[in-house]
Amino acid sequence: MTNLRKLNVSLTKHGAHKIAALLKKYDKDEVLKHLSRSESGINIERAQAKKTLSANSGGAVPGLWNKARQRGSETIDALVLVAIIFSHHELIAAMEGSTDKRPFAGTIKRDKNIGGKTFTNFAHIIEELGYSTEHSIDHVNFDLHKLFQIEGLNKLVVELLKLKLESAGWDKKRSIVDESSALGFHEVFSVTKTQFRSWLSTGALQSAGEPQEDSDFFFNADDEASSSRFVFQPGHNNKKTGTVPVAPSKKGSTATLLHNQIQNALFAELVKEYGKDSVGTEVDTGQGTSIDVVVKTDRFCWFYEIKTADSVRACIRQAIPQLLEYAYWGGKDERADRLIIVSPLAITKEAEVYLNFLREKFQLEIYYHHHH
Numbered sequence: 001m002t003n004l005r006k007l008n009v010s011l012t013k014h015g016a017h018k019i020a021a022l023l024k025k026y027d028k029d030e031v032l033k034h035l036s037r038s039e040s041g042i043n044i045e046r047a048q049a050k051k052t053l054s055a056n057s058g059g060a061v062p063g064l065w066n067k068a069r070q071r072g073s074e075t076i077d078a079l080v081l082v083a084i085i086f087s088h089h090e091l092i093a094a095m096e097g098s099t100d101k102r103p104f105a106g107t108i109k110r111d112k113n114i115g116g117k118t119f120t121n122f123a124h125i126i127e128e129l130g131y132s133t134e135h136s137i138d139h140v141n142f143d144l145h146k147l148f149q150i151e152g153l154n155k156l157v158v159e160l161l162k163l164k165l166e167s168a169g170w171d172k173k174r175s176i177v178d179e180s181s182a183l184g185f186h187e188v189f190s191v192t193k194t195q196f197r198s199w200l201s202t203g204a205l206q207s208a209g210e211p212q213e214d215s216d217f218f219f220n221a222d223d224e225a226s227s228s229r230f231v232f233q234p235g236h237n238n239k240k241t242g243t244v245p246v247a248p249s250k251k252g253s254t255a256t257l258l259h260n261q262i263q264n265a266l267f268a269e270l271v272k273e274y275g276k277d278s279v280g281t282e283v284d285t286g287q288g289t290s291i292d293v294v295v296k297t298d299r300f301c302w303f304y305e306i307k308t309a310d311s312v313r314a315c316i317r318q319a320i321p322q323l324l325e326y327a328y329w330g331g332k333d334e335r336a337d338r339l340i341i342v343s344p345l346a347i348t349k350e351a352e353v354y355l356n357f358l359r360e361k362f363q364l365e366i367y368y369h370h371h372h
Contacts, residue, residue, distance in 0.1 A: 002170045002179060004089040009051040011088060011118040015044045016052050017125040020080040024073055028053075028065040051087050052080070054163035064159040071152060078147045079156055081129045084122075085188060086164040090114060091122060096187035098142075104190050105133070105143040144189055154203045161185070161200075177201055229286040230335050232296040236267040236281040258308045258344060262371050263292060266304065266342060270295055285326050292342070302338040303327060304369070312351045315343040316368070323366065339366045346370050 009016075021042065022031045032055065035044040055061045068079045085091045094113040098106030108126075110119040123140035126132045134141040147153065162176050170179055177200050180186075186196030195205040263281055270279045274295055283294040293304035305323050307315035319341040327336040347368045358364045 002165060002168045002183065004092060004168050004183065006168045007087060007089050007092070007164060009087045010045060010048050011090065011114075011121060013045045013048050014121055014124075015042065016048055016084050016087075016121075017080060017128045018042045018044055019049055019052055020073075020076050020129060023065055023069055023076045023080070028061040028063065028069070031061060031065070032059055052083050054083070054160065054167070062159070062163060064156050067159075068156055071150075071156075074146075075150055075153055075156070077129045078150055078153055079160065081125070081131060081147075082157055083160055083164075084125055086161065090118065092185075092188060094122065095189075096184060098190070100141075101190055104145045104148070105141070106190050107139055107141050110138045147189070148191075148199060148205060152203065154199050154201075158200055231284070231286070232280060232294055232301070233283055234277050234280045234296075236264075236279070238264055259306050262306050262308070262342060262344065266293055266306070266371060285329075287325070287329055289322075289326065291326050300337040301335065302340055303336045304340045304342050306342045306371075308344060312343060312345045312348050312368075315345065316341055316351055316354070320366070337365060339364075340369050341367070342369045342371050344371055 018041070019031065022034055022039065022044075025039075026034055031053070032046065032049060034042070035046055035049055036042065049055075050059065053061050053065060065079075068075045085095055091114070094108055095106070097113055098108050099112065100107040108114065108119070108123065110116075113119075114122060119140075123132070123135055126140055126142050127135045131142050131144060131147070132140055133143045158176055161180055165176065165179055174182065177197055180200065181193050181197055186193045189196060191199070191205065199205050267279055267281055270293065274297055278295055278297050280294050280296075281292060282290045284290055291303050292306045295302045295304075303323055303326055305319040305326075307319045309315045309318060323336075323339040323341070327333070327339055347370055351368060355366055355368055358366055
C-alpha cells in the first residue's frame, strides 16, 4: 500500500532547485559530482539531491533526467519542480491544500500550508524555477499553466511518479495513472482528475473538441454494479456552437464545438424523419453514461455516437468501445438494433471494409454516418 509519508527529505536545507542548473550543464551521471565547491553559488546536500533526482542507493541517477536535458531548460525546470514537490509528503499536501485555488494555480501561505523555514525555501524554489506570480514574506502564488504546454513532459512525469510511488511502497496493483489519481495528485496541479489523467496518458488536458463526458468515459470507469436500466427519453437541449478558447494552449488555438453543432443538426434531421417522440439526446444508459443520440420507434432502436477526431480511423476507434458498452453491458442485446458512428469526415475505403467485416464476421450491426 502506498504510504506518502515515506516520501521525505530535508525541507530546511536550501538549494534543491539548483539541481536544475547542474542538469543544464552536466550529464545525469555527472550531476552528483558537482553538488558543492564545483560551481559558483551551488552547494546542495547530497542526500537531498539524490532523493530529488530519485537516484538509487548506489547513486545512479535515472535516465529520465537525460531525456529532460535533451528537451531543454524549460523541461528541466518543470521536472525539477515536480520532483521536489513529490520528494516530501508535506510539499504534496501543501500544494493539494493551497488556498485561493484557480485552474492550474493557487496560493501557499506561511504557517497555514507549511511553516517557517520550509515555507521560505519552497516559495523560493517555486519562484526560481519560474512558476511564481507573486511572492511575499507570508505567501506565494503559483501558476502552472506553462507546465502543461511543454511537449513530452507528461511522459517524463509518469516516469518520475513511478519512481516516487515505488519509494512510497506502491504495490503496483493499479497503473501509475490510476494510483496517482486515487492519491489525489491532480490537486497538486490544480486541475480536475479527468484533466490530470488525460494529460498523463496523452499529453493533452483534453483533446480539442472532445466533450468532457467522453474523457470521463475512458478515464473514470469503476466496477460498481449498475443500479438502473436504459429507459428511452425523447427530447433535446440545444447546445452552444461556435468556438471557445482552450487553456492552456501553446498556440492560442481554439476548439470548435463541432460535436454540439452535429448533435443539434442530427437531432433536427431525425425528428423530421421519425417524429419528435422518437428522438432523444444524452439518453441515460442506466450505467452512469449517456448516449449522444437515440432513435427509438415501434420497430427499432438505434444508438448514435458523435466523434470529431482528425481521422476516420480515430473516430471509429473512439466510438466503438462506447457504443458496445452502451448497448451490451450486462450481457443483454435488447437495447439497440443498430450502432452508428457519426463523424464530419467522409468514410475511407479501409474503414468501409473494416465495418463490413465486423458486420459479416460478428453480426455486429455497426455503421458509419458522414454528417455533412
